[in-house]
Amino acid sequence: MNFLVAIVGWMIVAIGLLGIAQPHLMLSWVLGWPADVRFYVTIGTRVLLGLLFILAAPKCRLPRFIRTIGIIALIAGAVYFFLGRGRLELLIQWMFGQPSVFIQLLYAAAVLFG
Template sequence: MMRRLLILFGLVIAVIGVLGIAAPSTLLDFGRSLQTPFALYIVAAIRIGFGIALIRVAAISRTPKTFRILGVPIIIAGVVTPFIGVERARMIVDWWFAQGAWLMQIWAGLAVIFGLFIVYALTPRR
């Protein structure tokens, strides 16, 4: 069950990345919509859950060490997220917007790669 959930999550990450490549301003607008205290707590919970899930399924993945290594900083990012605060989150998103679409597209491309890597690592070998 956890494997399927993480595969779905990997696909969602990849789709969000494709959206960021095709329409970076739409992704920035989505980021701006998450600039409320409640949304920051939701994002934090998702990050913590995702990090824990990566560590828990590491043993059945194709890349157990990588999943464990990735899980820890994702959990830390989730714990830190609420302490960033809405004002700092707004400053970060504004900085991203000021850099231009190229930076967002690079990071979105990395999100596509990351999402597809999760899917690959969790699909059974033939």
């Protein structure tokens, strides 16, 4: 389990670094997906990562931190589910319209937490 958490962390760092270099690349890629796929992938990844982090937390060096991140991910998945596909689409469109510096700051946060 710890190995999976480490892989996820490194993937988050890699995506964050790519996002800092090319801020709109990931958003453009995701906007190419059908709306249903975006909705279910958004919820599914958060639920899966949340469960992974919660289950792996007791064996990690920072169990409270990992468990907290897992709980936040699960809550995010639930919030996106209750927001619905339409509002999630509006959120993605809003994000795509933000200046590159704002998006780069979010990716920098991903690098720090990854």
